[in-house]
Structure formats: structure tokens, C-alpha cells
Amino acid sequence: MVEKKVSENSSLEISNLRRRWKIIFLQLISTSALLALMNRMIKLYGSCSDTFVESYDGSNYWCPSYEHTRGLIWFEEQTGSLILPDAIHGLDQTGNMSLVAPLVICAILTAIWIYTLTAKESISKNIRRIVVGGMLAWGLLPFVVSWLVAISNFGIHLPWGPTNELNHMDNLWEPLLFVIELVFLGIVFAPVLSGLMGIWGLSRKLLTWTVGYYLTVIGIHAILTFEGITESVDLGLSPLPAQIGEATLLGG
Known part of the structure; x- marks a missing residue:
């Protein structure tokens, strides 16, 4: 039998779909959406209640709302510093401008x-x-090196010794801070x-995860x-108005 050749305009291969202007147009619309x-999610779920804000009387506070800068500022106050610079977090901006830098990072990663x-x-x-090796080297190499150096000087010991010379757990503090920062950023x-990976990578699983x-x-x-x-x-x-309306109060 003679195999029928499918034209590029009719092919459903991912490599061909990425080059079609109709698909690109739909991807642009999906990205905007x-x-x-x-x-919209930030506007609806990104603020704390007025009574909660008043109770802190102007000091830094955090509630589990859908917003990243407030949590990062609070976390910086608790730990004294952040691993990533403020320009990447968007902490040096206000309003919607605080979203620009993280969105650019998302686009680059995509x-x-x-x-x-x-x-x-x-x-x-x-x-x-390279990515996995770099992360492991940055996260574990200082800890392992300091432990081995201490073993050569003080003998075999556990890495959480009673003195500063025998305690090397502080070397894991920076990677832990980095992970927590990613959690605050990842919330939003x-x-x-x-979603960007699903849209531009034509992945239904990633789009389903985003909606979920x-x-x-x-x-x-x-x-x-x-x-x-x-x-x-x-x-x-801060509760939504629909959740505390008359229908809710009357059990409707």
C-alpha cells in the first residue's frame, strides 16, 4: 500500500502545530486570559480583612491570602534577609508592577x-x-565540605554537634530559605x-493542573x-460579599 503524505497544514504533529499562525493566535489569546x-484572583483573594489589618496597627503582617509580596516582606522580617533580590520578587515595586519581574521569570522558564x-x-x-547538578551543588556542597573539613580537624562527629565548630547545619539554612521563598512566590x-507551559507547550495536563x-x-x-x-x-x-449575603444568613 502507498502511504499518503499529510501536508504540514493538515498534520497534527506538535512540531507542525507550533508553526501555524492560528495556533499561535490562540496561544496569545490564552496567555492574555x-x-x-x-x-482577577489577586483582586478577589489577595487582601486581608480590615479588622485583621487594624489589629497590627501599621506593622508588617501576613495572612494566607492570594498575594506574594506581603508574605515575602513578613518572611524577610522574621529571617532578616531573602536569598533572591527584591527586583526578582517584585518587592521594589507597588501594585501590578510587582508582578512584572516574576512574570518575566515565568516566561523565561517557559x-x-x-x-x-x-x-x-x-x-x-x-x-x-546542569540544572539538577547546580541546585544540588549549591544546596549540599557547602554543608558537605564544611563537615569534611571539620572531621579532618576534630575527628568523626555528627553534623549537628554542640559547638559551632562541630555544627554544620547552618550551611543548609540558605537553601531552606530559598525553598520557602519559592513557596511564597509559587502561591501566585x-x-x-x-499555564504558560501548557499553553505554549501544548500540554493538556499542565492546563488541567492550572485550572485545578x-x-x-x-x-x-x-x-x-x-x-x-x-x-x-x-x-x-477577607470574605467575599456573596458569602455573607442575605441568602447565606437565611440559609438559602
Whole structure:
């Protein structure tokens, strides 16, 4: 049998789909919708309640709202410093401008991820090895080196000794701070990153994860701001008007 050749305009291969202007146009629309959804989520779920803010009387505070700068400022006050510069966090900006730098980072990570998908297998493996190896070296190498040096000077001992010379756990503090910073950033930008990867990488799984994440945030916020919950534990979240309207009060 003679195999029929499928033209590039009719082919459903991912490499061909990425070059079609219709697909690119839909990707641009989807990206705009994703950013609009993120902005809407921040406006609805990104503020703490007025009574919670007043109780802190102008000092730094944090509540589990859908916003990243407040949590990072509070975390910096607790630890004394942040690993990433303020320009990357967006802490040197106010309003929507605080979202620009993290969004640029998400776009860069998406571009790198798509490049690894389309590049040769050897190049993709090398990129993964460099990223994983670099993170492991930065996170564990100072700890291991300081421990080995101390063993050569003071003999074999556990890394959490009673004195400063025998305690090397402080070398793991910086990687831990970095992970916590990523958590604060990820609250807002993890679904954006996965959404961008899903849109431009044509991945249905990542898009499904993004939608599921936003639905989870909405559900958790609704539970934590329910009147029965706030009477016992008030986390400072600002309830939506629909949750405390007449229908809710009357049991409708």
C-alpha cells in the first residue's frame, strides 16, 4: 500500500502545530486570559480583612491570602534577609508592577522548558543535568565540605554537634530559605508558570493542573472564610460579599 503524505497544514504533529499562525493566535489569546485570571484572583483573594489589618496597627503582617509580596516582606522580617533580590520578587515595586519581574521569570522558564522539549535528546539531558547538578551543588556542597573539613580537624562527629565548630547545619539554612521563598512566590505564580507551559507547550495536563489549582484556591478560601470557621479561628482573610449575603444568613 502507498502511504499518503499529510501536508504540514493538515498534520497534527506538535512540531507542525507550533508553526501555524492560528495556533499561535490562540496561544496569545490564552496567555492574555491566563494573566487576566491571575489578576482577577489577586483582586478577589489577595487582601486581608480590615479588622485583621487594624489589629497590627501599621506593622508588617501576613495572612494566607492570594498575594506574594506581603508574605515575602513578613518572611524577610522574621529571617532578616531573602536569598533572591527584591527586583526578582517584585518587592521594589507597588501594585501590578510587582508582578512584572516574576512574570518575566515565568516566561523565561517557559521558553527554556519548551527549548528542552524541541531540542535534541542529548541537549535536553545536558540541560537537566546542569540544572539538577547546580541546585544540588549549591544546596549540599557547602554543608558537605564544611563537615569534611571539620572531621579532618576534630575527628568523626555528627553534623549537628554542640559547638559551632562541630555544627554544620547552618550551611543548609540558605537553601531552606530559598525553598520557602519559592513557596511564597509559587502561591501566585506556580499556576501561571504551569499555564504558560501548557499553553505554549501544548500540554493538556499542565492546563488541567492550572485550572485545578485555581479551583482549589477558591474552595480553600471559601472554607476558611465561612462564618462557622471564622468564629473559631480567624486567619485574617477577607470574605467575599456573596458569602455573607442575605441568602447565606437565611440559609438559602
